[in-house]
Amino acid sequence: MMRMRKPLIILILLLSFVSGACGVAGNGLSATSDTETFTNLIAQTALPTSAPQTRTLTVFAAASLTEAFQEIGKAFETAHPGVKVNFSFAGSQVLRTQIEQGAIADIYASADHKNMDSLIAESLVASNSYQDFTTNRLVVILPEGNAAKVQTLKDLTNPGIKLVLADSSVPAGNYARQILTNMNEDSEYGADFSSAVLANVVSNETDVRQVATKVELGEADAGIVYFSDAVAASDLITISIPKQFNVIARYPIAILTNSPNPYLADEFVAYVTSPAGQVIMEKWGFTREN
Amino acid sequence: MNSSPRIFRRIKTNNSPGWEFILPSLVLIGLIGLPILALVWRSANIRIFPYAFSESAINALKLSLITSTISVLISLLTGTPLAYIQAHWTFRGKAFLDVLVDLPIVLPPSVAGIALLMAFGREGLFGDWLNLIGISIPFTTMAVVLAQVFVSAPFLVRSARIGFASIDPQLDEAAKVEGASNWHVFRHIMLPLAGRALLTGVILSWTRALGEFGATLLFAGNLEGKTQTMPLAIYVGFEQGLGIALVLSVVLLAVSFVLLVLLRRLELQSQH
Numbered sequence: 001m002m003r004m005r006k007p008l009i010i011l012i013l014l015l016s017f018v019s020g021a022c023g024v025a026g027n028g029l030s031a032t033s034d035t036e037t038f039t040n041l042i043a044q045t046a047l048p049t050s051a052p053q054t055r056t057l058t059v060f061a062a063a064s065l066t067e068a069f070q071e072i073g074k075a076f077e078t079a080h081p082g083v084k085v086n087f088s089f090a091g092s093q094v095l096r097t098q099i100e101q102g103a104i105a106d107i108y109a110s111a112d113h114k115n116m117d118s119l120i121a122e123s124l125v126a127s128n129s130y131q132d133f134t135t136n137r138l139v140v141i142l143p144e145g146n147a148a149k150v151q152t153l154k155d156l157t158n159p160g161i162k163l164v165l166a167d168s169s170v171p172a173g174n175y176a177r178q179i180l181t182n183m184n185e186d187s188e189y190g191a192d193f194s195s196a197v198l199a200n201v202v203s204n205e206t207d208v209r210q211v212a213t214k215v216e217l218g219e220a221d222a223g224i225v226y227f228s229d230a231v232a233a234s235d236l237i238t239i240s241i242p243k244q245f246n247v248i249a250r251y252p253i254a255i256l257t258n259s260p261n262p263y264l265a266d267e268f269v270a271y272v273t274s275p276a277g278q279v280i281m282e283k284w285g286f287t288r289e290n
Numbered sequence: 291m292n293s294s295p296r297i298f299r300r301i302k303t304n305n306s307p308g309w310e311f312i313l314p315s316l317v318l319i320g321l322i323g324l325p326i327l328a329l330v331w332r333s334a335n336i337r338i339f340p341y342a343f344s345e346s347a348i349n350a351l352k353l354s355l356i357t358s359t360i361s362v363l364i365s366l367l368t369g370t371p372l373a374y375i376q377a378h379w380t381f382r383g384k385a386f387l388d389v390l391v392d393l394p395i396v397l398p399p400s401v402a403g404i405a406l407l408m409a410f411g412r413e414g415l416f417g418d419w420l421n422l423i424g425i426s427i428p429f430t431t432m433a434v435v436l437a438q439v440f441v442s443a444p445f446l447v448r449s450a451r452i453g454f455a456s457i458d459p460q461l462d463e464a465a466k467v468e469g470a471s472n473w474h475v476f477r478h479i480m481l482p483l484a485g486r487a488l489l490t491g492v493i494l495s496w497t498r499a500l501g502e503f504g505a506t507l508l509f510a511g512n513l514e515g516k517t518q519t520m521p522l523a524i525y526v527g528f529e530q531g532l533g534i535a536l537v538l539s540v541v542l543l544a545v546s547f548v549l550l551v552l553l554r555r556l557e558l559q560s561q562h
Contacts, residue, residue, distance in 0.1 A: 097528060162426075162429060164429075164511070167512065167526055169526065201513065202429035202511060202513060202516075203429050203510075203511025203512050203513050203517065204511075204512050204513060204514075204526075205511065205512060206507070206512065206525065206526065214511070217407065217411060217413055218411075218412055218413035219407065219411050219412050219413065219428045219429070220429075
């Protein structure tokens with residue numbers, strides 16, 4: 001037992017030593033020059049406005065925006081020489097968590113209001129920059145060949161159908177469940193429609209693109225994704241969801257409070273909402289509904 | 291170098307390692323130790339305890355324990371004979387086989403997940419055959435186990451191979467002269483002598499199976515009670531609020547810590 005204990009004590013001692021050293025590093029004489037170069041390095045990368053070198057704009061965007069924003073990013077780079085747009089695409093809830101944990105970015109584009117609103121409440125995005133820039137609808141997708149022979153929305157309740165949804169923490173997963181609840185109200189589907197469909201769920205994916213991929217691969221018999229996801233993945237069969245049940249997914253965009261390039265971010269948001277930007281959004285299946 | 295701390299006691303000589311060794315080490319110790327410390331620190335909070343007993347946390351814990359145990363049993367039953375062959379026989383393509391079996395150790399888990407889908411997915415290489423006998427693996431608990439075996443078995447095989455190889459070949463020959471069969475030699479000489487190496491392998495592959503994330507997410511999906519193991523529950527929980535993720539992380543940390551302490555005791559014993 002003694003053998004086990006001693007290294008542990010040493011470890012704890014060393015840990016406290018390291019954390020102490022971090023606190024006083026700025027005062028140490030030998031450390032000063034290093035600290036200065038380090039600060040300069042950070043200044044060069046984070047605040048490049050002083051020199052007309054490449055400026056990098058970091059955009060955190062919902063996974064469903066992947067293709068549309070990549071194209072908008074290219075168009076924006078062409079219109080602004082010397083600007084590089086970097087994207088991080090993931091579930092809106094993943095990006096929101098990353099921003100809460102201190103990730104540095106310029107722009108956040110979410111697939112729902114819930115995630116954006118919590119960032120506004122935490123003053124992490126500039127509320128005056130907040131605006132809806134596009135809308136999306138949801139569809140049911142089936143793999144090529146449709147081996148499970150799903151013909152109508154009612155068939156989603158067929159026993160043994162492998163249905164994949166996004167997790168309920170993901171905007172698309174939340175919308176999909178809302179739609180199923182809406183269908184419960186209709187006598188054609190019946191009050192237990194939603195629970196019958198949810199019983200067929202074999203996986204709750206962490207972003208909507210994973211849903212599309214699992215269906216594309218033919219591993220799942222059906223999935224519920226955005227219309228734009230079905231446009232991006234060409235070889236899928238889609239079943240549309242009638243308007244009275246469907247939800248309109250409103251996508252908000254905003255500039256982060258700690259954006260390293262707020263002016264450039266402003267220009268990017270302006271481009272996204274401009275007619276040129278909206279043409280690209282429509283091309284990828286997004287709409288602008290009121 | 292007399293100024294270095296006197297907490298060090300070298301095995302043979304009495305001097306301390308010197309700052310040029312201690313300082314770089316401190317950087318790494320801090321990098322590994324501080325996040326662990328922070329994790330424990332943040333979870334030492336009464337408010338998050340209700341999460342520890344939430345249904346999804348317990349479901350994930352149960353599933354992780356069951357699947358990783360099955361995975362280790364499969365690895366043990368199939369990996370031990372393989373390691374025995376690798377340690378005691380040479381044959382054409384042996385070098386290739388050695389590399390193949392070690393491959394999952396260095397392979398990114400996402401690659402493992404895609405490879406498993408390509409092989410055993412419904413549309414995979416063997417999907418049609420499996421469909422014929424009515425088996426569909428993706429999105430099932432079996433897929434979780436397969437992913438875990440894929441990534442964790444190589445640790446067991448490696449350890450067992452080293453254990454078997456270190457046994458004096460004369461023992462084997464002597465037993466054969468006495469008329470013992472291959473099976474008898476394995477059962478009564480090799481297994482007991484390589485027992486410690488096998489146990490080491492079991493612990494290593496168990497911790498790896500418990501921590502498996504990427505391949506599971508791709509191949510088995512994420513469904514509570516069926517395919518949502520602890521690492522997946524941590525990932526999903528992280529986005530819904532830190533509480534559940536913190537509690538599960540600390541549980542996994544504790545289990546891994548205990549397993550590693552066991553491993554260390556085994557290693558110390560085998561040195562004596």
